[in-house]
Structures are given as C-alpha cells and as structure tokens.
Amino acid sequence: MALLDTVVMRGLSSQGALSNEDKAFLLELELSPRHMSASEVLWLENGHADLFCVVKEGWGYSYRNLKNGSKQILKFYLPGDIIGIRDFGFTRRLASAAMINDGVIYPFSYQQLFELFGRSSLAVGIMATAMRQQALLSERLVYLGKYAAHEQLAHFLYEIYLRLKRIGAVEDNSFLMPLTQELIGDALGMSPVHVSRTFSMLREEGLVIRDRQRVKLPDPEALARLVEFNDSYIDEFLPHAFSELLRATP
Amino acid sequence: MALLDTVVMRGLSSQGALSNEDKAFLLELELSPRHMSASEVLWLENGHADLFCVVKEGWGYSYRNLKNGSKQILKFYLPGDIIGIRDFGFTRRLASAAMINDGVIYPFSYQQLFELFGRSSLAVGIMATAMRQQALLSERLVYLGKYAAHEQLAHFLYEIYLRLKRIGAVEDNSFLMPLTQELIGDALGMSPVHVSRTFSMLREEGLVIRDRQRVKLPDPEALARLVEFNDSYIDEFLPHAFSELLRATP
DNA sequence: TCGCTCACTTAACATAGGTTATGGATAGTG
DNA sequence: CACTATCCATAACCTATGTTAAGTGAGCGA
Numbered sequence: 001m002a003l004l005d006t007v008v009m010r011g012l013s014s015q016g017a018l019s020n021e022d023k024a025f026l027l028e029l030e031l032s033p034r035h036m037s038a039s040e041v042l043w044l045e046n047g048h049a050d051l052f053c054v055v056k057e058g059w060g061y062s063y064r065n066l067k068n069g070s071k072q073i074l075k076f077y078l079p080g081d082i083i084g085i086r087d088f089g090f091t092r093r094l095a096s097a098a099m100i101n102d103g104v105i106y107p108f109s110y111q112q113l114f115e116l117f118g119r120s121s122l123a124v125g126i127m128a129t130a131m132r133q134q135a136l137l138s139e140r141l142v143y144l145g146k147y148a149a150h151e152q153l154a155h156f157l158y159e160i161y162l163r164l165k166r167i168g169a170v171e172d173n174s175f176l177m178p179l180t181q182e183l184i185g186d187a188l189g190m191s192p193v194h195v196s197r198t199f200s201m202l203r204e205e206g207l208v209i210r211d212r213q214r215v216k217l218p219d220p221e222a223l224a225r226l227v228e229f230n231d232s233y234i235d236e237f238l239p240h241a242f243s244e245l246l247r248a249t250p
Numbered sequence: 251m252a253l254l255d256t257v258v259m260r261g262l263s264s265q266g267a268l269s270n271e272d273k274a275f276l277l278e279l280e281l282s283p284r285h286m287s288a289s290e291v292l293w294l295e296n297g298h299a300d301l302f303c304v305v306k307e308g309w310g311y312s313y314r315n316l317k318n319g320s321k322q323i324l325k326f327y328l329p330g331d332i333i334g335i336r337d338f339g340f341t342r343r344l345a346s347a348a349m350i351n352d353g354v355i356y357p358f359s360y361q362q363l364f365e366l367f368g369r370s371s372l373a374v375g376i377m378a379t380a381m382r383q384q385a386l387l388s389e390r391l392v393y394l395g396k397y398a399a400h401e402q403l404a405h406f407l408y409e410i411y412l413r414l415k416r417i418g419a420v421e422d423n424s425f426l427m428p429l430t431q432e433l434i435g436d437a438l439g440m441s442p443v444h445v446s447r448t449f450s451m452l453r454e455e456g457l458v459i460r461d462r463q464r465v466k467l468p469d470p471e472a473l474a475r476l477v478e479f480n481d482s483y484i485d486e487f488l489p490h491a492f493s494e495l496l497r498a499t500p
Numbered sequence: 501t502c503g504c505t506c507a508c509t510t511a512a513c514a515t516a517g518g519t520t521a522t523g524g525a526t527a528g529t530g
Numbered sequence: 531c532a533c534t535a536t537c538c539a540t541a542a543c544c545t546a547t548g549t550t551a552a553g554t555g556a557g558c559g560a
Contacts, residue, residue: 025372026372059428059429061433061437063436070436071436072436072437072439073433073436073437074387075383075386075387075390076410076429076437078410078413078414078417078419079417079419080416080417082379082383085376085379085380085383086380086383088380100428100429100433101428113376116372116373116376117367117373122275122276122366123366123367123373126335126363126366126367126377127376127377127380129332129335130335130336130338130377130380130381130384131380133325133332133335133336133384134380134383134384134387136325137324137325137384137387137388137391138387140325140391141387141390141391141394144391144394144395144439145394145438145439146439148546148547149546149547160326160328163328164328166330167328167329167330169328169329178309178350178351179309179326179350180506180507180508181507181508182507183311183323183350186313186320186321186322186323187311187322187323187326188395189322189394189395189396190547190548191547191548191549192507192508193508193509193510193547193548193549193550194546194547194548195508196507196508196509196510197509197510197547199508199509200509200510212507212556398516398517399516399517430536430537430538431537431538432537440517440518441517441518441519442537442538443517443518443519443520443538443539443540444516444517444518445538446537446538446539446540447517447539447540449538449539450539450540462526462537
C-alpha cells in the first residue's frame with residue numbers, strides 16, 4: 001500500500017527495479033492513513049511545507065487563490081497520485097490543497113523523502129532545481145488562466161527582472177532582453193499585436209521603458225504590486241530547507 | 251563552472267552543504283562546452299532524451315509546436331539555468347528546445363544524473379513522479395495558452411479518462427467524476443457558464459455523455475483526435491528508461 | 501545612397517468568451 | 531411532504547483579445 005501503490009513505484013516494481021531492501025524501506029515508511037472528508041483542506045498556501053501525501057481514495061486538488069476572489073486549480077489528484085512533492089525544496093507551500101470528496105490519504109514527511117536520497121545533497125539539489133522549475137511553470141499557468149494581458153505581461157517582465165537580477169545581469173533597473181514580441185506572445189499565449197498594444201499601455205503608465213532589446217523598469221516595486229508578485233517561489237533560497245535537514249541528520 | 255554555477259548549487263555551496271567530495275564530483279562531470287549560434291536547435295520534440303544542459307551564455311527556450319502552426323513557449327532559460335531536466339524520466343523529449351541568441355552550453359548525460367542519485371531506484375522513482383507531474387502541468391499550460399474552450403475541455407476529459415483507466419476506474423468507457431462545472435472552470439481558466447456551454451457543444455456532437463457525476467465517452471479515440479492528444483507524457487511507463495540504466499550500471 | 505527586410509505600432513473590425521440573469525432539475529433536511 | 535440549497539442550462543448583452551491591414555523606423559547589404 002501507500003507509496004508502493006503509486007503509479008511510478010508500481011511500474012518500477014513490476015520491472016524488477018526495486019530490490020527487496022527497497023520494498024522493505026518503502027513499507028517501513030508506512031504511516032497511519034488519514035480519513036478525509038469532502039472539501040477538507042490538506043494545507044494552505046504559505047503554510048509550512050513538511051509533508052506530502054499519497055491519495056488512497058477520493059479526489060483532491062491543489063489550487064491558488066487569486067486576488068480577484070477566484071481560484072486557479074493546478075491539478076486534480078486521483079487515487080494513486082502523490083500530492084505535495086511540488087513543495088519539496090521550499091519551506092512554505094506554494095499552493096493550497098484540499099479534498100473534493102471523502103477519501104483516505106497516507107502522509108509522508110519530507111524528512112523521509114530526504115533520507116530516500118541517501119543524504120546526497122547533490123541529488124537533492126537536482127531535485128530542488130526541478131521543483132523550482134515546476135514552480136515557475138505553475139505560476140505561469142496561474143497567469144495564463146485568469147489574468148488580463150497587461151497583468152500577464154507585467155508579471156512576465158518582473159519575473160525576468162528578478163531572475164536576471166539574481167545572476168547580476170540587471171543594472172540601474174535596466175536589462176537586456178533578446179526577445180521579439182512574437183516570442184513573448186508565444187510564451188504568454190497572446191497575439192504579437194496584442195503584446196505590442198500591451199507594451200504601449202504599460203509604457204503610458206510609466207511602468208516599462210523599452211528601446212529595442214533594452215528594458216528598463218523605472219519602478220519595479222510598482223510592477224510587483226500591480227501583479228501582487230509572490231516572489232517566494234523564485235527568490236527563496238531553496239537550499240535553506242535542505243541545509244536544515246543536513247544539519248539534523250548526522 | 252558548469253553545474254556548480256547553477257543557481258541552486260551555488261546556494262548549496264554557499265551554505266556549506268556541499269562537501270569537497272561533492273564538489274570534486276561536480277567538477278569531474280565537466281564536459282567540453284558547446285558553442286551555439288542564434289536559433290540553433292538543441293533538440294526536437296519526440297527526439298531521444300538522453301541529456302540536459304547548463305546554459306552558460308545566451309538565452310534559450312523550450313516550446314511545443316501546435317497543430318495550428320503556432321507554438322507555445324514553456325520557458326525561457328537564462329544563463330545559469332538548467333535546460334532539459336524536464337525530460338528526465340522519459341525516453342523521448344516532451345518539448346523542443348532552441349537558443350535565442352548566440353551562447354555557450356555545457357551538456358550532461360542523464361546517465362551522470364542518475365549516478366548522482368546513488369543508484370537508488372527509490373529516489374529515482376520520486377524524481378520521475380515529480381517530472382511526470384510537471385509534464386501534466388506543461389500540457390495544461392499549452393492548452394490554456396492557445397486552444398479554444400471545446401478543445402481544452404475535450405483535452406481535460408481525455409486526460410482524466412486516461413488517468414482513471416490506468417488505475418482501473420473506467421468501465422465501458424464510463425467513469426465517475428466528482429467535479430462541479432465550477433471546479434472544472436477553475437482548472438481550465440474559464441467561467442462556469444462557459445463550461446456548461448462547452449459541455450452542451452460536446453454533447454451535441456456525440457463526444458461526451460454526462461449525467462451528474464457519471465461521464466461517458468462513447469468514442470474516446472474521436473476525442474483524442476480532436477485534441478491530437480499526445481499520450482506519451484501520461485502513458486509512457488517512465489521507469490523504462492531507469493530500468494535500462496539500472497541494468498547498465500552494475 | 502538606395503532599397504530591402506524585419507520588428508514594431510496603430511487602427512478598424514470580428515468573435516470567443518465573460519457577465520448577469522432566469523428558470524429547472526435534483527438532493528438533502530426538518 | 532414542503533423548503534431550501536446546489537448544480538446546471540440557456541439567453542441577452544458586453545468586452546477583451548484575435549485578425550487583418552497599412553504605415554513607420556532601424557539595420558543592413560548591394
């Protein structure tokens with residue numbers, strides 16, 4: 001049951017990739033199942049991230065609450081799915097999760113997951129990188145789903161700005177962006193014409209100045225407020241969580 | 251350089267989480283850098299997935315070509331980003347990748363990545379699970395970006411159908427779906443009213459029959475054709491790639 | 501210098517999908 | 531058996547964005 005019942009693990013198992021030792025370890029991880037009732041919340045956005053769950057019965061979903069009162073659902077979880085590895089590598093939850101109908105889940109701590117990696121901080125680093133990438137993807141999804149063009153573009157520019165800043169490629173709030181408006185349109189799911197319109201709009205509001213590939217954000221914070229940018233997913237120094245763990249386990 | 255220069259690894263390193271042994275290992279992985287010219291393709295969708303890259307200079311992006319001739323960009327890669335772990339766990343590429351301007355990349359084989367995991371097939375399984383989840387997310391993103399409501403809904407239903415079929419919850423092309431149209435709307439980024447409209451449309455075309463929570467797809471393949479469903483990302487038994495590796499490394 | 505191409509801007513028009521509203525079926529509850 | 535709360539269907543209307551088109555300016559090669 002539990003982890004062994006997961007789609008991927010069943011696959012590994014059926015192909016003889018799992019040793020008896022592996023299986024024993026998995027079974028040892030087995031915790032007491034938890035019975036959940038319909039629409040019960042597993043965790044909330046920004047809550048402390050310390051565990052993930054295998055869904056045994058029932059449907060669940062993860063979602064983000066949006067400023068306009070609606071929500072964007074990131075994924076529905078069916079029996080056999082793992083819910084919550086999305087946040088592995090972060091200290092706080094990037095999204096809320098709840099049940100849809102009654103069900104049963106098996107919780108596992110990230111600590112256990114960490115031990116699975118044999119305390120190799122390299123492997124953990126790779127995993128964290130992957131998770132961070134997924135976080136970016138989720139964030140984009142949220143914006144594609146429910147936000148207007150100018151909010152999407154503002155969000156996009158601010159994300160690029162932050163990412164470039166981390167690697168020291170921003171100077172005086174200005175950076176080089178070698179993208180055509182067509183490429184940006186392909187990323188944001190809007191027509192190149194509308195990208196241009198939207199840039200004009202942001203320019204008129206004094207939020208973005210652009211000359212060819214040079215982009216300047218006169219007031220980055222204003223942009224961030226416009227889109228209520230949640231920078232935890234990009235700015236958090238992921239390894240924090242891991243270095244804690246590394247210290248905890250000799 | 252190379253992997254050590256990656257955002258996450260730098261973070262680990264600065265916090266003393268990386269032992270000298272770890273660092274030596276990373277340096278050992280160093281391969282000859284590859285100079286890329288503008289718009290040069292790294293790999294194409296469906297190509298064999300065997301390596302990932304660290305971007306040293308230049309910008310790159312990953313994208314999916316759509317049936318209507320346009321493309322959806324999944325992510326832009328800046329210097330220091332890792333490009334291609336998305337496909338770790340799959341035998342074929344889920345998306346194409348190309349450079350935007352001239353640049354330099356460092357390639358690494360999945361084989362090396364695998365060894366990082368200390369040959370623990372459990373850890374690899376967790377990683378694969380996470381990657382599969384990300385693949386689902388990317389697929390949804392593609393649909394949110396560029397497809398019309400009826401295509402999105404058809405795609406959504408077919409995905410649920412496949413996922414339920416894997417766990418034996420489909421009988422006679424019919425399954426239980428405990429979702430309200432409001433929830434579906436929140437997932438697909440459309441209003442509940444339009445979800446209803448779209449269901450009516452699909453019903454009139456004989457593609458979907460629904461009574462309360464009971465959903466029946468009289469001709470699943472017709473649905474799949476409508477959305478040109480690429481089931482490799484959901485149906486492929488990921489562990490294949492790993493069991494090959496496991497066999498290859500004693 | 502001329503002329504070509506490419507990226508962008510702006511405008512006019514078309515439409516998919518949002519919004520608001522109303523009514524009908526079903527399930528739950530006292 | 532009412533009474534109510536959901537969920538869903540359909541309609542009328544509105545708006546953001548797509549589409550098509552025409553014009554501008556920068557870069558670049560002949």
